[in-house]
Amino acid sequence: xxxxxxxxxxALADGGVDPAEALTPAAxxxxxxxxxxxVDQLLEDGRHTRFGTEGRGPVHVWRPAFYKPQGxxxxxxxxxxxxxxxxxxxxHRLAMQFRDSGRNGVFIVPETPSWxxxxxxxxxxxxxxxxxxxRTKLKRPEGPVVVVAHSGAFKNVAAWxxxxxxxxxxxxxxxxxxxxxxxxxxxxxGHQLVMVGFETAQRTDWFLTKHPQATKLDDVPYLYDRVAKxxxxxxxxxxxxxxxxxxxxxxxxxxxxxxxxx
Numbered sequence: 001x002x003x004x005x006x007x008x009x010x011a012l013a014d015g016g017v018d019p020a021e022a023l024t025p026a027a028x029x030x031x032x033x034x035x036x037x038x039v040d041q042l043l044e045d046g047r048h049t050r051f052g053t054e055g056r057g058p059v060h061v062w063r064p065a066f067y068k069p070q071g072x073x074x075x076x077x078x079x080x081x082x083x084x085x086x087x088x089x090x091x092h093r094l095a096m097q098f099r100d101s102g103r104n105g106v107f108i109v110p111e112t113p114s115w116x117x118x119x120x121x122x123x124x125x126x127x128x129x130x131x132x133x134x135r136t137k138l139k140r141p142e143g144p145v146v147v148v149a150h151s152g153a154f155k156n157v158a159a160w161x162x163x164x165x166x167x168x169x170x171x172x173x174x175x176x177x178x179x180x181x182x183x184x185x186x187x188x189x190g191h192q193l194v195m196v197g198f199e200t201a202q203r204t205d206w207f208l209t210k211h212p213q214a215t216k217l218d219d220v221p222y223l224y225d226r227v228a229k230x231x232x233x234x235x236x237x238x239x240x241x242x243x244x245x246x247x248x249x250x251x252x253x254x255x256x257x258x259x260x261x262x
Contacts (some may be wrong), residue, residue, distance in 0.1 A: 008146075025087060026111055026112065026121070028084070029058065030111060030121060031148070032254060033052045033053065033058050034052050035054045036052060036165040036232070037051060037052030038051050041164045046063055046064040046067070046098075047063055048061070048067075048095055049062075049136050050152035051135045053131070055102065056122060057115075058086060058120045059109070059111075059135075059136075060089045060094075060097055060109040061106065061132060061136050062095045062116055063109055064103075064105075066104065066182045068144075068242040069105060069138075070138075071104060072140075072141035074105060074140075074165075074219070075107045076128070076147045078147065078154050078156050079112055079248075080150035080151025080248070081114050082115070092248050093251060098255075101186045101256075101258035104222065105141070110122050112156045113156070118141075120156055125147075125166065129145070144165060144167035144168060146166075146169075148170040148246075149172065150172040150174060150248045151172070151174050151244065154176055154178055158181045161185045167192065169192070169194070170195075172247050173196055173197060173244050183207070190236075191233065192232075193233065193234050194235045194236075194261060195237070196220060196236075196257075197214060197237070197238055201218065214233075215234070215239065216236045217237045219239065220239055220241065227260060
């Protein structure tokens with residue numbers, strides 16, 4: 001348990017507030033998780049591992065049955081506000097969505113803030129990757145690292161932009177801030193920023209004024225639609241069919257993006 005969480009629990013208890021009721025979903029899960037927790041099972045035509053940590057909550061790891069380290073990507077998925085790693089993984093059927101993408105990779109779902117009062121449980125991307133591959137005893141792929149983040153998880157992504165293997169960032173209705181950080185990051189060679197906008201559509205339009213060569217689409221295509229120029233440094237999908245939560249719960253947007261993007 002982190003020092004910040006302990007301090008918060010103590011303050012709540014002193015004020016006569018039940019800490020379990022006041023903590024956010026992520027904080028509740030972090031306080032209830034221990035490093036002894038371990039689950040390994042077959043799930044959605046692949047293998048799912050859930051391991052616990054001290055002070056950082058659980059980490060879900062999924063890989064498809066056809067997984068091979070050669071050429072595989074590492075995809076880190078970060079849930080948005082009001083969710084936790086557990087609720088997002090199971091309620092949003094993430095293993096099924098990862099499977100439907102057909103992508104060869106290791107998919108990692110760690111804990112991230114579920115409200116602005118939560119700390120960044122994983123402020124260091126390399127620490128997350130190192131612990132994940134050490135605990136699962138999987139060979140770490142040499143391919144790129146892709147981060148897919150929903151809503152308020154943009155803050156966690158912004159803290160990771162300096163990682164040398166991070167080559168692709170997908171913001172699922174998540175451009176609520178850190179515009180300058182994302183602008184600087186995507187200007188570096190070999191980086192790609194992909195954005196899906198619903199509530200963030202107006203802010204994203206302003207962001208795109210500095211990227212006139214960006215690929216812009218009026219809606220998110222269906223899974224196997226062919227769309228040209230998805231290798232542009234900046235790609236933007238305006239989402240009309242899927243609202244802020246449907247982007248991650250409907251089961252069509254995440255698989256399409258993971259399937260279609262380079």
